[in-house]
Amino acid sequence: MSVSLSGLVSGIDVQSLVTQLSAAYQRPITLLQNQEQSYQTTLSAWGTVQSALSTLQTAVSSLQAVTQVNNRTVTLSNSAAVSASVASDAPLASYSLSNIVLAQSENLYSQDFASATNSTVGTGTLQIQVGSGTATAVTIDNSNNTLNGIAAAINNAKAGVSAAVVYDGTGYRLTLTGSNTGAANAFTVGVSGATGSLASLAYSSGTGASGLTESQGASNAQVTINGLPITSASNTVSGAIPGVTLNLLQASGSSTLQVGNDSATFVTSVQAFASAYNTAMSALNAVSAYGGSASSGASGGSGPLIGNAAIQGLRTQLMSLISGQAQGTVSGSAYTSLGSVGLNLATDGTLQLDTNLLSSALSDNYQQVTGLFGQVGTPSNASVGFVSTTTDTQPGTYAVNIVSDATQASLTAASAVPSGGLSSAENLTISSGSTSVTVSLASGSTIDAVVATINATLSQKGLSAITALNNNGILELQTSAYGSAEAFSVVSDQAATSGGTGIGTTRLSAAGTDVVGSVNGQIASGSGQTLTVTGPGAALGLKVNVSGQATGSLGSVTVSQGVYQQMNAVLTQALNTTTGFVAAATSGLNNTITGINQQITQLQSSASAQTALLEQQFAAMQVQVAQLQSVGQYLSAFYNTSSGSSVG
Incomplete structure (x- = not known):
């Protein structure tokens, strides 16, 4: 009897069976991966939209402050x-x-010396005084008593003059030059304790004792x-x-x-805006158009966002802002839309800009044209200047009413300076905030000399915001700025007699006042000459500057709302990271893709487990088949042996 099991397994290709079964497990994974790729394409399209809109918003922002930049x-x-x-x-x-x-600054020069380095000039002390300032002492001793040494000592003293040594062809001369121009910066050089030729370096204007020679006087x-x-x-x-x-x-x-x-700069800004707008519109067209190209992220010849209601709505809003009537334009103006200044829509929604027409319109009425792009105020009264608005300010025409105008801090001396000048030297101490400056006035100073000395000293000492004036022979002090923040005081060391400045020994104080008024009947806060609407209403945030001394009704300010405010609002809403439709779409797609990836991971894990189980089962089967084959071979040999023995 012969038994063979080899025929049971000889036709089985175990590896092929495992591969085919594994491929069957992979099919749902492949379907999910294809879905993910489609979602990724759509997500990429939304990324293109977000980037284009962000770029457009940046370009639009350049139109925001058309009145606040240097135009x-x-x-x-x-x-x-x-x-x-x-x-x-x-x-x-x-x-x-x-x-x-x-x-001009003052220039002086000395006599000739034989050498700049070897000849000893002398020792002593130089007293250098610029204008009415404090004299600076420069010590000359045996260590620095040559021309070069004296020049270096003067420069190191930082006395308000610079020194140098020059060769004139026959000898060496010390030259002194004032650091600043202006009549008030003339300087003198005094010498004390002099030895040798040091006394020859003295200089005092109008005296015969001067050793230095003036080559150029200080002048305004x-x-x-x-x-x-x-x-x-x-x-x-x-x-x-x-x-x-x-x-x-x-x-x-x-x-x-x-x-x-500056029309040219503004035209450049509009060109940048038009370019960014066209880039954004082209991106919207590409991702949503029927029959789009593959390069735009299209699938099957159409844009991945074809038929998307949010995209179509955004396109419509953007085109309406370009073609529509501007808000808050001046009544009767020739420029009430972007089309009137050279910006028109093409059939695909992109912009066509006529720069010649825009430049011509800017030349005709710069204020009204710029108002089509940014929020601009146009006052009807020359005493009122538009400063700025905020996002709270609505377009419209608002009446300006002034109760009291702003003033400078100002005070006037009690009496005129004598026509022959001050009868004696006088010191004025002028204080503002934490800064106090003492001005030294020489005896004999006329009103013009007093004014020049005060202004030069205040400028040098950091109080240039206060100015001295000649008011028909009477000294007047006032601040250049307006408002309650401007304040100062002044006191003299001399009584207010007829021979002095008229300031006196009792400290005099002055303070400015802020403008007081309202706009559109709304409460406004004054700061100097600037009036800001703080009360609730349509004009909230409007800021104007009121000059002159007029009070009562000062006309009106018409606030236009340009394309910046309107388009920025649309783009801000679309790009809002919490509520915007771009964020909502991308968030939904990312969640969907995350879910698909989780399913793919789970299916891949399950397929791997099933494949491993099949391989285990087939391996076990192979072992069993091998065992059966071994038993079969044994039985076959046994029966063959037994059969041979019985025949013998």
């Missing part, structure tokens, strides 16, 4: 005679500049502006023209100066 430009007919810089609050105007005289700069003579201690003239700083360059020069609107 002024200054042009000069003769830039060799004068240069200028301009601030954003400079009024639009033309000025004639002529009769330029440059400020001068310029005539629209026929009015202006003086300045330096060649930089500030305050003469509101918002303009002049730098005088050429003596006897002249020039016309024109303050205008």
